[in-house]
Amino acid sequence: MPVRLTRRSVLGSAALGGLGLTVAACGAASTTSELPSGAPTTDPEAERVVRFSNWPAYIDQAEGDEPTTLDDFRASSGIEVVYTEDINDGSEFLAKVQSPLEQGRDIDRDIVVLSEETAQQFIERGFVAPLDYALIPNAVNLLPRLAAASFDPDRRYTLPWQSGFTGMGWNTALLQERMGVDRLDSLDQFFDPRLAGRVSVLSETMDTMGLMLAWAGFDPSSFTDEEFDSTLLLLQQQVDSGQIRQVTGNDYIGGLDSGDLIAVFGWSGDVLALGEGYGFGLPESGGLVWADSMLIPVVSPNQASAASLMNFYYDPSVAARLAAWIQYVCPVQGAQEAMLDVDPELVEDPWIFPPDEVLDACYVTQALSSERTGLLDRAFDRVVST
Amino acid sequence: MRWLRRNLVGIVAIAVLVYLFIPIAVIMVLSFNKPAGKYNLKFDEFSLEAWANLCGVPGVCSSFVTSIQIGIVSTIVATLLGTMIAFALVRYRFRGRSTTNLLIFLPMATPEVVMGASLLALFLNLRFPLGQITVIIAHIMFIISFVVVTVKARLQGMDPRLEEAARDLYANPRAVFRYVTFPLVLPGILGAALLGFSLSFDDFIISFFNAGTLVTFPIYIWGAAQRGIPVQVNALATIVFLVALVIVLTAQYVNHRKRRALDNPTPIAADAALPRS
């Protein structure tokens, strides 16, 4: 089935045509792609494209003339990749695409990377295409500990993009100045009055509440509503006392860097990428470990190309290059060996290739029904927003 | 002391102008930054890298082009529709004038979040796919009122004797319009178009609600800001700022010279920016 026009260019020209206007420049130019201008709109190979939506700063970027992993994929497969960093919040992304997906319309995306919670909601709603493992032979490299997810027991729909930890990040110099220590080991320290007004927690309910539940002595991987509510009261106290300055998405990075935030609830790779002068650690009461998933929308017309992209990133040497850049936990077996060629210093990095004892000390937060997620989100928002 | 009292208003005025430009200075300075880490958060080192490689970060340029396309289409349509309404309001009698006025006034009195939300509710109910079309529809909708008000002010401020004179010289209505009315109103229309484009190009809230997965420049900034806005964004914003400034200043200059000839009291900047006076 040759696709003669990209959907977007059709839409674009329809918009213009419908308005009785002729703005020549608008019809042909693709709007989100990095295609060279003047790319023909009647490309018989139009389906040889993957439209990839990801979180910001979640992939390697060009440094000088070095090709990126995406460049290599383009070169080796001949498939064009339209890469968009437009996912900042799972619920927000779901809200954007829910109605076209329900109506079976293309959403201009062939691969999206989502958190466990959002991936679950996509799967529950029937929005996700089952993976064709014949096209993803490298999937055998998936780390055994990630082979099953609560929301996708046989990995029928999803493959991890990256795994990572939720824990505490800090600005070492300022921490030293305020507390006289150069690292944080517990939430008791995190909520020390000397840090009042200089700490932030995450806006993702289960990231913040997972750490809080563990601190309160409950099990984030299995908790009751009562336990959640009583933990929420602990959070409420910290909000009311002015200890917590902000509830942030990824933007705690800016706060750490500018010094407005001394300590944060954050994600391992983000904080580590800040480099020297900043630290990341898991609280003694327990950190969280998670895996973000790649999935293919069921409406995608480019599922085969999307599958080859997944396959590409499950090649250990590619995975190692990606991990070396973004410093999240690599989900691909063999990448640790491949890392020797990429950056020998990172081979033993506990945040990229965590040893079992680190993983054992972490919780995987409980998978919840959409309904319960909604209720908990609201309860959480009520605490942090008023 | 006396000098101070006499010039107090002037000093305060200059201080306010400086205040208006403080953030602009920050934006420009950061466009010459070479961030030390992976995030562009504070000034580390002077560099022209972003300027040399404006599209160096994936998605920046395509979102920029998207916004320009949307801006052009919305501005053209809205300017056309708005100018027609302005002519009708000033030159014609018709029934339902107060309803018309209300319909023009309300979009300007509606917070963007409400407009964005209500349009989204409409599109969701109609199951209309979100994307470039919905954003353009929304932009045209909120620009029209500003165009009407701007062009109307110009029309009302026009000296009718000029048209009368043309008629006295036996010009037919078409010729009067073409050679007298239109050239006189044109600066107002251009001012309105400029205003419309800048409103569209900079709109975040309404676009965010109605864009679906489309990424406009402000939406790109919003997302990228989570991990530090790429230097390229600052460079592009600086370019837009300077280009707009040059356009307005040139228009001002041209208008100024024409004004001497025609003794027309409205400067174009005021035309562009005085939507409701």
Place this chain on the structure above:
Amino acid sequence: MVAVVPTSGVSGAPAPVAQRSSRTGYLLLFPGIAWLAVFFAIPFVTLFLTSLQQPVPGKSGRYMFGLQFSNYSDALAEYWPLFLRSFLYAGIATLLALAIAYPLAYFIAFRAGRWRSLMLVLVIAPSFASFLLRTYAWKTILSDEGFITSTLNALHLLPEGRILNTGIAVVAGLTYNFLPFMILPLYAALEKIDPRLIEAAGDLYASPITAFRKVTWPLSLPGVVAGTLLTFIPAMGDYINAALLGSTGNRMIGNAIQINFIQFRDYPTASALSFVLMAGILVLVFTYIRRAGTEDLV
């Protein structure tokens, strides 16, 4: 609607061409008005209908037609403090903007001479740089470790020890962002004043302050009314400043609408909040216009 456009021409200028009544007028009006009707007025109706929807039983996140007026009471019960806060923040920002804008507008109108047009351009120029980027720039400027905050802190002038992520920062952001909307109408009103009136007041031995109070200020009132409305309305509905410059305790009603629409996908609640906000603003606007006695807003 109170405001009625003067039916013929502007005061001062000779009456223009007699207004024609013909099909042309309607033809000129139709496309634009139709656009506004379809994409502005009808969405309000759908917004209202959405605000009364009820959940589909057993399917979370799905809503259907209903007459659930309790959506309104529930939404208000939960979010009334945010309405109040928005009113407060927007009100303070408007007054601050008025105080800042007046001297500048006055200067441009009466003292700027040949620099007048240039200064007007400078007033609108900042709007050419992205609204979001300017707000992010304030985040940098007001940072805890930045110059302004550390200076004020050294003088012990900040009760919370910081500016960023406080109500002060949100109000400051609102004031800055909507300032041009205050300056321009003020200028337009001041520019119309005949300077000889002020001189005459001086000749009659009025002190400059009395002259301002009795002559300039009353004559500039239409600009004050337009400017305060143009500042207050967008400030009241804004959520960007609160999101970027505020803290947990500084959210405004716009944030609540945004989060309910986009994050919780609770369309009825979000619609109800939007509707209340809009109704509130309209009531305020019309009362205010009546009181101020200026009806020629449109």
